[in-house]
Structure formats: structure tokens, C-alpha cells
Amino acid sequence: MKKHIMVAQSGGPTAAINASLAGVIRGALASETYDKIYGAIHGISGVLNEQFLELSERARTEERFLECLELSPAMFLGSCRIKMPDPMENPEIYDQIFRTLEKMHVGAFFYIGGNDSMDTVTKLSQAAKAFGSHILFAGVPKTIDNDLIHTDHTPGYGSAAKFIASSMLEIAHDTYIYDIPCVTIVEIMGRDAGWLTSAAALARNEYNRTPQLIYLPEVPFHRSQFVEDVKRELKKSKNVVVAVSEGIRDEKGIYISAKEAVADKFGHKQLSGVGKVLENIVKRELHIKVRSIELNILQRCAGHITSAQDLKESSELGEMAVKLTEEGKTGFMTSIRRISDTPYRYEIRQAELTEIANKERDVPREWINDAGNDVTEEMLRYIRPLVAGETKTEWKDGLPVYLPVPHLNHPGE
Amino acid sequence: MKKHIMVAQSGGPTAAINASLAGVIRGALASETYDKIYGAIHGISGVLNEQFLELSERARTEERFLECLELSPAMFLGSCRIKMPDPMENPEIYDQIFRTLEKMHVGAFFYIGGNDSMDTVTKLSQAAKAFGSHILFAGVPKTIDNDLIHTDHTPGYGSAAKFIASSMLEIAHDTYIYDIPCVTIVEIMGRDAGWLTSAAALARNEYNRTPQLIYLPEVPFHRSQFVEDVKRELKKSKNVVVAVSEGIRDEKGIYISAKEAVADKFGHKQLSGVGKVLENIVKRELHIKVRSIELNILQRCAGHITSAQDLKESSELGEMAVKLTEEGKTGFMTSIRRISDTPYRYEIRQAELTEIANKERDVPREWINDAGNDVTEEMLRYIRPLVAGETKTEWKDGLPVYLPVPHLNHPGE
Numbered sequence: 001m002k003k004h005i006m007v008a009q010s011g012g013p014t015a016a017i018n019a020s021l022a023g024v025i026r027g028a029l030a031s032e033t034y035d036k037i038y039g040a041i042h043g044i045s046g047v048l049n050e051q052f053l054e055l056s057e058r059a060r061t062e063e064r065f066l067e068c069l070e071l072s073p074a075m076f077l078g079s080c081r082i083k084m085p086d087p088m089e090n091p092e093i094y095d096q097i098f099r100t101l102e103k104m105h106v107g108a109f110f111y112i113g114g115n116d117s118m119d120t121v122t123k124l125s126q127a128a129k130a131f132g133s134h135i136l137f138a139g140v141p142k143t144i145d146n147d148l149i150h151t152d153h154t155p156g157y158g159s160a161a162k163f164i165a166s167s168m169l170e171i172a173h174d175t176y177i178y179d180i181p182c183v184t185i186v187e188i189m190g191r192d193a194g195w196l197t198s199a200a201a202l203a204r205n206e207y208n209r210t211p212q213l214i215y216l217p218e219v220p221f222h223r224s225q226f227v228e229d230v231k232r233e234l235k236k237s238k239n240v241v242v243a244v245s246e247g248i249r250d251e252k253g254i255y256i257s258a259k260e261a262v263a264d265k266f267g268h269k270q271l272s273g274v275g276k277v278l279e280n281i282v283k284r285e286l287h288i289k290v291r292s293i294e295l296n297i298l299q300r301c302a303g304h305i306t307s308a309q310d311l312k313e314s315s316e317l318g319e320m321a322v323k324l325t326e327e328g329k330t331g332f333m334t335s336i337r338r339i340s341d342t343p344y345r346y347e348i349r350q351a352e353l354t355e356i357a358n359k360e361r362d363v364p365r366e367w368i369n370d371a372g373n374d375v376t377e378e379m380l381r382y383i384r385p386l387v388a389g390e391t392k393t394e395w396k397d398g399l400p401v402y403l404p405v406p407h408l409n410h411p412g413e
Numbered sequence: 414m415k416k417h418i419m420v421a422q423s424g425g426p427t428a429a430i431n432a433s434l435a436g437v438i439r440g441a442l443a444s445e446t447y448d449k450i451y452g453a454i455h456g457i458s459g460v461l462n463e464q465f466l467e468l469s470e471r472a473r474t475e476e477r478f479l480e481c482l483e484l485s486p487a488m489f490l491g492s493c494r495i496k497m498p499d500p501m502e503n504p505e506i507y508d509q510i511f512r513t514l515e516k517m518h519v520g521a522f523f524y525i526g527g528n529d530s531m532d533t534v535t536k537l538s539q540a541a542k543a544f545g546s547h548i549l550f551a552g553v554p555k556t557i558d559n560d561l562i563h564t565d566h567t568p569g570y571g572s573a574a575k576f577i578a579s580s581m582l583e584i585a586h587d588t589y590i591y592d593i594p595c596v597t598i599v600e601i602m603g604r605d606a607g608w609l610t611s612a613a614a615l616a617r618n619e620y621n622r623t624p625q626l627i628y629l630p631e632v633p634f635h636r637s638q639f640v641e642d643v644k645r646e647l648k649k650s651k652n653v654v655v656a657v658s659e660g661i662r663d664e665k666g667i668y669i670s671a672k673e674a675v676a677d678k679f680g681h682k683q684l685s686g687v688g689k690v691l692e693n694i695v696k697r698e699l700h701i702k703v704r705s706i707e708l709n710i711l712q713r714c715a716g717h718i719t720s721a722q723d724l725k726e727s728s729e730l731g732e733m734a735v736k737l738t739e740e741g742k743t744g745f746m747t748s749i750r751r752i753s754d755t756p757y758r759y760e761i762r763q764a765e766l767t768e769i770a771n772k773e774r775d776v777p778r779e780w781i782n783d784a785g786n787d788v789t790e791e792m793l794r795y796i797r798p799l800v801a802g803e804t805k806t807e808w809k810d811g812l813p814v815y816l817p818v819p820h821l822n823h824p825g826e
Contacts, residue, residue: 013586013587013590042591042592045592072586073583073586073587074583074586074587074589074590075589075590078589078590078591078592079590079591080591080592081591162811162812165811165812166717166812166813167711167715169812169813169815170486170487170711170714170715170716170717170813170815171710171711171714173426173485173486173487173714173716173815173818174426174486174487174710174713174714176487176488176491176818177426177487177488177491177492178455178491178492178493178494179455179458179491179493202810202811202812203812205812206817207817207818293709293710293711294707294709296706296707297584297587297706298580298583298584298706298708298711300587301583301584301586301587302580302583303583303586304579304583304718305717305718307811384810384811387810387811387812388810388811389811390808395803397615397797397800397801398575398578398615398720398797398800398801398802399575399578399579399582399615399616399618399800400579400582400583402582402583402586404619404620405586405589405620
């Protein structure tokens with residue numbers, strides 16, 4: 001009798017994580033090894049609570065199911081944020097998971113997520129070996145932050161970068177209209193790494209030089225240098241646009257946003273966003289028109305503007321994970337190796353899980369200019385292929401059509 | 414000898430104001446009356462400073478000029494915010510404008526803008542009559558705020574509403590992923606009228622009930638009622654999404670955002686956005702996970718997601734303005750009269766300029782529910798046709814292609 005597979009999603013949403021789910025489903029449908037495809041609801045907690053959906057039936061019978069799934073943002077199966085305990089200290093939870101999966105004839109389990117999820121995959125595969133379970137465990141990467149090691153980039157990053165670059169260009173057009181000096185600060189996600197903020201530089205073209213200044217968490221932020229940078233740029237053009245990572249810090253490593261915490265009338269300290277902080281600096285020091293804009297969660301959930309290359313790779317990473325388990329592999333993550341930038345060539349392969357949960361991949365210092373206020377052409381060569389290509393959103397009554405979310409706990413139930 | 418025309422843009426940007434410019438150009442190209450088409454840079458100040466572009470040559474020879482212009486956000490010709498003086502008190506400025514236009518053989522001047530721009534058109538046409546100039550002056554409406562009188566709706570509103578509704582649906586997908594109670598506050602533009610925020614309700618569909626609560630400036634906001642509303646909704650679903658106009662006020666008419674001004678460490682008072690204010694109320698009163706999101710200026714400049722219906726009407730309003738001046742009309746604004754909701758039918762016609770600068774059109778109280786925390790089905794019937802249809806953005810290297818901005822003062826020059 002053929003075994004089944006189970007798949008789950010974890011961590012924060014992206015616009016591409018459902019494409020990886022579609023990839024796992026495609027891989028299983030094409031497989032000689034596997035039969036049914038179960039989805040666990042809310043990540044690994046769905047296995048613990050025995051909340052499952054059978055997906056293969058829908059995938060086989062509903063014509064546009066996989067296509068629509070792929071184009072829907074956030075997690076079709078829901079998410080969780082669970083740090084799994086050490087298998088040696090808490091074997092019961094692993095025992096419960098293995099018994100549940102074996103009862104359901106699951107031969108392989110696929111976890112789509114970021115570094116915490118890969119930590120879960122590591123522990124599950126180690127525990128399976130230690131406790132004699134034959135279930136295979138595979139990780140499929142995703143995170144808009146692009147900070148996983150052992151992969152050239154992460155699914156979800158390309159779509160977020162496309163949203164950021166396109167929004168920056170649109171904001172540029174918005175800034176052009178008045179004939180007075182104006183500074184626009186755009187706050188972009190990225191608590192620890194500057195990959196997302198770097199994508200703002202893609203908005204520059206033959207007529208647009210903005211954003212003229214880009215600040216990343218990898219380089220200490222100096223308030224006085226920032227003021228000098230803005231002053232200098234204002235001499236060159238009336239409109240200065242600044243792209244800044246939410247996670248920029250001073251030389252002591254203290255978040256710039258945290259330093260300017262303000263107290264409300266109840267005395268509660270509030271963390272201002274870093275965009276507001278820089279807005280206030282410009283207002284105080286330069287006394288000119290200034291505004292700040294936070295791109296916020298649309299960076300990760302704007303399903304109507306996704307990178308075709310990103311969704312393609314996301315699906316391929318899911319498919320490859322299934323193939324590798326068919327060869328008996330376990331305890332790995334699928335990953336992307338870049339072969340060349342122009343033309344863009346890459347391969348999907350198997351990567352180590354070692355240290356993936358504990359290490360983050362920062363922007364290399366040499367991809368940031370010496371002054372620490374811009375990225376280099378090398379960085380642009382790296383990002384460009386990842387935002388390439390558009391996807392075909394379906395529209396109905398003026399709105400994008402996404403796959404209804406099947407969670408038990410979605411609003412309305 | 415044929416006369417020429419001049420066109421200019423004014424006020425805040427929208428994603429549709431260049432479609433109206435394209436409409437004026439189309440009207441003039443098709444006309445037997447007019448020859449050249451001049452664009453004044455930065456609104457009426459371009460006439461005063463004699464900064465012009467000749468547009469008919471490009472429009473006749475560049476194949477995709479009009480199409481690309483129509484799809485580009487913000488103002489191709491730049492904008493200004495100038496309140497024109499009373500013609501009787503300050504005739505010199507009008508005299509200067511008329512002499513400049515007559516010297517250039519301009520027979521008709523078209524101003525695309527909101528209520529301040531319509532005030533300018535009124536004064537120019539009155540001054541022309543009083544001072545014996547034969548130049549005709551026409552207004553073409555635009556504002557994302559949808560608050561102009563004498564028209565069923567305003568160009569730019571449909572595209573902004575489409576962005577808001579689509580973003581709300583994408584945010585809904587983002588909120589679904591965790592299995593814990595969470596409140597999400599989405600702050601939407603609209604200082605005085607709730608039209609834009611009302612569009613959030615379009616995100617509701619067969620699986621999505623969010624946003625469950627909608628607060629508009631037209632109804633006084635009560636903090637305690639808000640807390641009760643959220644509590645009640647949290648009993649029905651784990652995810653509660655609130656759409657709120659930036660301009661909500663208490664019963665005394667004081668902005669909610671202004672009431673919670675906070676002092677930074679330098680003692681400067683800062684206005685929090687209303688989203689942050691509601692976030693803090695929920696945090697303090699309900700002690701659950703809460704976040705606030707500001708949709709910000711992407712509402713008016715996201716050129717890659719515009720309403721086809723909106724751009725079509727915007728162009729038609731520009732074309733009609735040209736036609737009406739061919740009949741010798743002056744001192745008017747083109748406007749939209751709705752004939753029916755379903756099927757959506759409308760006509761483009763001529764409207765009064767009277768009072769348009771001084772009156773704003775609020776959301777009718779009967780289109781808001783009794784509790785003041787939602788809009789009615791009548792409102793949805795009103796908005797639905799305005800967000801209909803998608804436009805075909807051209808993409809290059811992963812980014813939308815917009816028309817390079819010709820201003821003299823754009824960054825890089």
C-alpha cells in the first residue's frame with residue numbers, strides 16, 4: 001500500500017508560501033510513491049491537535065485549485081509559532097507526533113517555513129532516527145527577510161522586493177508634483193537584515209534617482225551623518241527620498257526606533273517607528289517639509305503583485321522536497337544555488353539544516369557603499385532576477401480572487 | 414488660424430489624473446477647432462512663470478504616449494497649491510495670465526483638479542468676462558476623497574477604492590494565519606469624508622467577514638462604544654479587523670488623533686495617527702494582540718492597481734470638457750451623473766461651479782448603519798461599479814513602466 005504525505009506551514013506570511021504548498025502537492029500528485037496529501041492546520045500544532053485537511057482530492061478534481069492556491073497570499077493552512085523542545089528532554093511530544101503520522105500512514109512530512117520551522121524539521125528528523133520511526137522529514141524554506149543561510153535567497157523575498165521596488169517608484173512619482181523642497185522617509189521591513197530595504201534601489205531608472213539614500217541594519221546609523229546626507233542631497237534635487245530598514249541601530253547596537261520612545265498622556269512608553277524618528281530629526285534639524293511612510297504588512301501579503309520567478313522557484317522547492325524523500329532522504333531543506341546573474345540561472349538542490357535555525361545571513365558589507373548610505377551595483381545584480389516576471393491575478397467585481405481559507409478559526413466561524 | 418489649448422493639473426495626486434490629461438489631449442486631437450496642446454508646468458503657476466510643454470507633437474507621433482500617460486500615477490505636468498485672489502481686488506494677476514495665453518493663441522484653458530482648482534476656474538472665467546478676454550475656462554474634476562458636489566463621484570476615487578478594498582482583502586488573509594485573538598486596525602485616508610474608508614467593506618465576501626467594524630468622520634466616535642464593539646466582535650471571531658478614517662472625531666468635533674498627541678523626549682508634541690491611537694486603546698483596555706496599519710499615500714499613487722472604469726471616466730471627463738468649449742461654453746466643470754447602479758450607467762455632462770469650492774460632500778447618514786460602526790448595502794451598491802475592471806500595466810525588469818516626468822525640477826536635474 002502506498003504511503004501518504006503531510007504538509008504544514010509555519011512562521012510569518014509571505015505572498016509565495018502557498019506556491020511552495022502547491023509545489024509539494026504537485027510533487028506528490030506526480031509521485032509513484034505517495035497517495036493522499038494531508039495538510040495540517042496551524043503548523044505542527046495541527047499534528048498535535050489532529051486537525052487535518054485532505055488536499056489531493058481537491059487538487060485532482062478542482063480545475064483551478066493549484067493555480068489559485070499559488071496566487072493566494074499568506075498561509076492556506078494557517079500558521080503557528082512553536083519552538084519544539086529538545087527530543088531527549090521531552091520525547092513524549094515526538095512520540096505523539098510519530099504515532100499520529102503512522103496511524104495515518106504518512107511516509108513523509110513537509111514543513112514550509114523560516115528558521116524556526118527548520119529547527120523543528122531538524123529535531124523531528126533526529127528524533128525519528130533516535131526513536132526508530134521511519135517517517136521522513138523535509139523543510140521547504142520561506143521568509144521575506146531573505147536571511148536564511150544555505151540558500152542563495154528565500155521564497156517570498158522576490159515578491160516582497162517587487163512590491164517594495166514598485167511602491168518606491170510610485171512614491172517617487174507622488175513626490176515629483178510640487179516645486180518645493182521635500183524629504184520623504186520610507187520605512188521598510190527588516191529587523192535584522194537589509195535585504196528588503198535594498199530592493200528600494202531598483203526603483204531608480206533613467207528619470208528617477210530616488211531613493212537617494214538607503215540605510216540598512218548592517219551599518220551603524222549616525223544621526224549627524226544622516227542630517228549631513230540629507231542636506232547634501234537637497235542641494236542636488238528638491239525631492240529627497242530615504243529608504244530605511246525598521247531595524248537600523250546606533251554603534252552600540254541599540255535600535256534607533258527604541259531610542260526615541262515617547263510617552264503618551266498616560267505615561268506609557270510607545271515605540272515610534274523608525275520612519276517617524278527620522279521624520280522628526282529632519283523636521284527639527286532642517287525645518288523643511290517632511291513625511292514618513294511605512295510600507296507595513298502589504299510587503300508580505302500583496303498577492304496581486306508577486307514575482308513570477310519567485311512563485312516558480314517556490315513551487316520547485318516544494319516539488320524537489322517530495323522527490324528527495326522519494327529517494328529516502330530526510331532531515332534536509334531544499335535550497336537555491338545561483339549559477340549566474342545574467343542570464344539568471346539556478347538549481348534547486350538539497351541543503352544542510354545545520355545551524356540554519358541559529359544563524360542569520362546579513363547583507364555583505366561589500367554590497368553596501370563605503371559611506372553606509374546606499375547599496376552597490378553588485379546588490380542590484382543580485383536582486384534583479386528575483387523580482388522578474390508578473391503573475392496573472394484573477395479579478396472579480398474589481399477585487400483579486402484568492403482561495404477561501406479553510407481554517408477552522410477564520411472570521412465568520 | 415486655429416486656436417490652441419492649454420491644460421494644467423493641480424492639488425494632490427491620484428492614480429487617474431493623468432487619464433483626464435490624456436482625455437483633454439484626445440479631445441483636442443479630435444477637434445476641428447484646436448491645433449496645438451500646451452501643458453503648463455506646476456498648475457497655474459506654470460502660466461505665471463511661462464513654463465510650458467508642447468504635448469500635441471508627442472501625442473501624435475509617440476505610439477504609446479497617451480496609453481502610458483493614462484496609466485502613470487500622480488501628475489505628469491506637476492502640481493501647485495495656489496489660492497487665486499479675488500479678480501476685483503487683484504486684477505493684475507489675471508491680466509498677466511490672459512496676456513500670456515493670448516500671446517500663445519490659447520483659446521481654451523483646462524484645469525484638472527479638486528475644489529481649490531475649481532475655485533481657480535470660477536475666478537478665471539469671471540475675470541475673463543469682466544475684463545473682456547475671450548479665453549474659455551473649463552474644470553475637470555479629480556480627487557480621491559470623492560467629496561466634490563455636483564458630481565456623482567470624482568475621478569481617482571474608484572482607483573483608490575480598488576486599492577483599499579484589495580489591500581483589505583490581502584490584510585484579511587494575513588490576519589487569518591494564527592489561532593490567537595488579534596485586532597488589526599487599518600487607517601485609511603479621508604480627513605473629512607468617509608468615502609475612502611467605506612470602500613474597505615468591499616473586501617467582505619463568501620469567506621471573509623472583515624473588516625467587521627468601520628468608523629467614518631461623519632459620525633462622532635465614542636471611545637467606550639469602540640471598546641464595546643471590539644469586545645463583541647471578538648466573541649464572534651478571533652480576528653477582528655477595524656477600518657477607520659484618519660479624520661474621525663469626538664462629539665465636539667475634535668480629531669481623535671489630535672486628542673492623543675504625545676510628547677517626545679524633546680517635549681515636542683507629535684500627532685499620532687488615529688490607527689496608533691485605536692491600537693493603544695485596545696492594548697490598554699483589552700490586553701490582547703493588536704497592531705495598526707496605515708495604508709498611506711499608496712492609496713493615491715499605486716498606478717499598478719487602478720480601476721479601468723475610473724480611468725475610462727477620467728478620460729471622458731477631459732474629452733467632454735474640450736467638446737463643451739468648442740460649443741463656446743466657459744466657467745463650468747465636467748461631471749458624472751449616475752443613471753443606474755446595476756447595470757451601471759452614467760452620463761458625462763456639464764455641472765455648475767457654484768459653491769463647489771466651499772462645500773464638501775459627506776457620506777449621507779443613511780448610508781451608515783444606526784450604530785455608526787459600518788456602512789449599508791446602499792453604500793456598497795454605490796461603490797461597486799467604480800472599482801470595476803483592471804488596467805494593463807506594462808512591466809519592465811519586474812517594475813511597472815510609467816511615463817518619465819518632464820518637470821524641470823524632478824530629482825536628477
